[in-house]
Amino acid sequence: MKLYATIHPASKYAHQCSGEPFPVQFAQDATNGYIWAGGPGRLYRHSDLDLLQLDTETNQFRNIPMYASGEETNVVNIILAEYMERAKEGDLPADWMCNWVEEINGKLQKIAAKAIETDTEIK
Secondary structure, three states: OOEEEEEEEOOOOHHOOOOOOEEEEEEEEEEEEEEEEEOOOEEEHHEEEEEEEEEEEOOOOEOOOOOOOOOOOHHEEEEEHHHHHHHHOOOHHHHHHHHHHHHHHHHHHHHHHHHHHOOOOOO
């Protein structure tokens, strides 16, 4: 199976993407989380890419989701559990964590407001 990717629009590397999928492979000597090799930047984190598989019968790209439908809450819980472990070990700067919580809370409030605005059941 050949893997391809495009750079996720929310990635800080999005400006590198032409929109055309490029071949990627798992980087054997991955450092600092840059586990995918290929494309214009040569190394990317998993969260920077949208992975694709080329269907050789149809010659069409199929998206490889980062997680399955309905798993969003589980993925968030896994991430939060890792932060809790780091906090317990004293490996999480409190000032950084407090700032990050405020940033995430602001984003969640915007999402909630948009959901309320567009919820057809409320209207």
